[in-house]
Amino acid sequence: MPSENPESENRKPLVGIAMGSESDWPTMEAAAMMLRQFDVPFEARVLSAHRTPEAMTAYAELAAERGLKVIIAGAGGAAHLPGMLAASTILPVIGVPVATRHLKGLDSLLSIVQMPGGVPVATVAIGQAKNAALLAVQVLATADERLANALVDYKTELKRFVSDMDERVRREEVGSRK
Template identity: 55%
Template sequence: MNPQVGIVLGSDSDLPLMKDAVKLFDKMGISYELTISSAHRAPEKTATYARTAEDRGLKVIIAAAGLAAHLPGVIAAHTILPVIGVPVKSGALDGVDALYSIAQMPPGIPVASVAINGAKNAAILAVQILATADEALANKLRQLKEDLAREVEAKDARLKELGVEGYLYPIGHETNK
């Protein structure tokens, strides 16, 4: 099966961050490909990747980038596929520069952006895009949302049962000794 999602890393140092996206795709049964490329250090590779993505069967691309974060924009410039940028927390501005770079694309070259280090939300957004044409996937996404709501309810019940101190500092925690 051809991959549906392309995950492009500006560097191998982005891989630990993107593991949350990979985990979600595995859980949802979505095929993906991982690629390391760079808008600056490998501009031809990046442009070729983007230009050939649609022919390879990709439906959406997630690109992680720090600092100036040109990678998602360069990819978006060379494809009609939706591109989701994940700003990486790095550098002197802790990812704010990457967030602004991704969000401030020029007219005609849109890139969706998620929060700094928001790989999981990038994956969920990619699934939402894919689910518009796949009812089985839409049902899996509905289940995921229901699971998230149940997690909130369980946390709320635990807080009501234990109170603030018991919730934050379980028995055996050094604060409760």
């Protein structure tokens, strides 16, 4: 698990990717890959809300001072990490419910999304760290024209991808009627 993306060695991370355990990395790696695609510097950390609450709180409290703008936090099971980070920082926190063996991530989703008033956590679908990274890029793009333009290009490519699929399916459907 890398601590930050090598392409941004000389730049301070703007996004923190936090997870409760190294076993969450296979899910959270999709966030790292998407941030790399947009050339957004990030760091990745294991911070347990239950096993290392002091380290987790210190990370959240110092995140803005260190230059982070958004925290993406993934956790499974009781999944308190995103909410506890949100309780300890003014930065936006995006929660990623990590799938579990027993409840397939539903427990994680409910734990993250059901936050009390005053402690918001933006929450993406179970296992969708890629969408969490895209949301982080969108937040950053409000003050970064390069990222805003890159998002426009990304969405244009998504439209092209769907259009190409539509064309292939339509050809097949039309071809099968003959």
